[in-house]
Amino acid sequence: MAEKGYGGLVGDGLWSNNQALVALLGLCPLLAVTTTATNGLGMGLATTTVLVLSNATISLIRNLVRPEVRLPVFVLVIASFVTAVELTMQAQFYELYLVLGLFIPLIVTNCAIIGRAEAFASKAPLDRAIVDGLAMGLGFTLVLMVLGGLREFLGQGTLFYQADLLLGAGAQGIGLDLGEDFQGALLAILPPGAFIGLGLMIAIKNLIDKRIERLRRKRPVSAERVAPEAAAGEVAPSNG
Template sequence: MTARRYRRPLQEKITMASASYARIIQDGLWSNNQALVALLGLCPLLAVTNTAVNGLGLGIATTAVLVASNVTVSLIRNLVRNEVRLPVFVMVIASFVTAIELGMNAYFHELHKILGIFIPLIVTNCAIIGRAEAFASKNNLQRSLVDGLSIGIGFTLVLLTLGGLRELIGQGTLFSQAHLMFGSGAEALTLTLGEGYHGMLLAILPPGAFIGLGLLIAIKSVIDKRLQQRVLAKSSHLANSETAT
């Protein structure tokens, strides 16, 4: 009897923690996707997504900075005074960006040259400093790690999707530069629409980035609206069933 009494609160805590982590992941990947909802990080999002590999490379770099900075900010949150909080967070982010830029220059030199200034500009990505300030500085290590990872993956998926669409429509290829990240053996991953397809120049120009992002935001809005309608319909059905009972 006593064992059951202690077991139930423990199970409830585990369930609540799981639900909390699930909510963090859902927010990062979809509900609060920083690129589609908050519209943060638009400069690199629009500038480098002319190919899928460019978007994937910058997305992975941004995710690494997000995870590392969130974890570090969470660990030092009780040691930093409020007056110097933001400068310290920016220094932490800048340190990780510098390390990742040097690593990309060493191991992915060609991709590093293509992405250029947009790698050090990760420091100015409002999504990173925003998560450090709004979430990591108020939560423990595990929650901050999950938040950074989910926000980073959500941002990377948008970069990859937009880059893939623009490359496919604009050049008629997909993953044409996969060897820049995965080596010469990855050239077999390249997909083409056929030699007869000459591409649509608008897709790989700056206006194509704005149009593509607008379409992605519109698609998300439509999906959210339909999901909300389903939830409301289900709630109404349950309410009617209870009234009839």
């Protein structure tokens, strides 16, 4: 079976094999921190950073690690990068770090990261491992941000509230606020709202995939109809 190109890896990470919508991995931070789009984006970027760095490192050392100890070594590599990301967030984004709290160090146990290390990075060259980590991380980040934005907007009538915690003081005016009189749906920002929102996103993705599959099945039929007409057109002049 031929290896997928970079485009295929990106497509898998962002859509076809999105770890949050298809594999349903990393649900703990996905459901817990997505009360706002800013929280989701911050958590997603932290996870993406760890994914890219751990994939790259594991790809580089894949031929040096014995199969018997590969999982402990992978966890050690991931934990090292998570610690670095956690310390960076404490230094540069302290208020956001306080909001995300325990879920930053829990990236170590994120099954999506360990799964990509075992299933892909340990068998792939450096360039493909980096592209895979970046694509999977961005796909996970998009789900976190969209789910967080949906819950935030329906629950409290804002979008990218406190974006300055992540993007700096210049981002204070980019958010959307419907005002204090907005009567939001409390369910959206409660834990059940996270499950409902994720379920809706999965359902929408499945509907889109089915629609695309139906369109693909119709294409060969159209091609078969065109082929006889083209052949008849080629024969007709010779008979004249």
